[in-house]
Amino acid sequence: xxxxxxxxxxxxxxxxxxxxxxxxxxxxxxxxxxxxxxxxxxxxxxxxxxxxxxxxxxxxxxxxxxxxxxxxxxxxxxxxxxxxxxxxxxxxxxxxxxxxxxxxxxxxxxxxxxxxxxxxxxxxxxxxxxxxx
Numbered sequence: 001x002x003x004x005x006x007x008x009x010x011x012x013x014x015x016x017x018x019x020x021x022x023x024x025x026x027x028x029x030x031x032x033x034x035x036x037x038x039x040x041x042x043x044x045x046x047x048x049x050x051x052x053x054x055x056x057x058x059x060x061x062x063x064x065x066x067x068x069x070x071x072x073x074x075x076x077x078x079x080x081x082x083x084x085x086x087x088x089x090x091x092x093x094x095x096x097x098x099x100x101x102x103x104x105x106x107x108x109x110x111x112x113x114x115x116x117x118x119x120x121x122x123x124x125x126x127x128x129x130x131x132x133x
Contacts, residue, residue, distance in 0.1 A: 012057045013057050014036040014037070014059070014060065015038075015058070015060070016031065016040045016041070017041045017060065018040065018042070018062045018089070023112070023113075024040050024042070027060065030116045030120075031060075034130045034132065035130070039054070042066075043066055044067045044070075047061070048073075051077060056084055057085065058086075058126070058128065059074070062090070063089065063090040063092065070088060071088060074101075078107070085108075085127065086106060086108070087123070087126065088101070089110040089111075089114065091111070094109045094111065110122045116132060
């Protein structure tokens with residue numbers, strides 16, 4: 001399970017931005033099992049609408065979205081919510097992404113395809129105290 005949010009009365013929220021249905025179902029199931037309150041968006045536009053309604057503690061953003069690049073969306077989210085922790089998921093080499101976000105200590109990377117263990121490690125690296133169930 002996950003440690004409580006900064007406000008003990010509030011759940012720890014994760015916004016998963018992933019257009020591939022099977023990947024989204026898998027990741028949401030893992031996030032739920034770790035204790036996150038997970039919401040899924042299938043596009044950049046849907047992600048913007050969801051984060052406007054509820055500030056996430058964690059955003060997991062796929063680079064290859066149908067309407068925008070995930071790294072661009074991550075920068076936009078960072079500009080609006082400087083404290084949100086972000087994982088950028090990509091099936092491509094992340095060298096350029098790591099360079100682009102090298103000064104952002106609240107952004108990590110999740111190579112695709114990823115396993116439950118990979119997702120747990122990535123969330124831990126961002127400071128979430130999670131254990132798999």
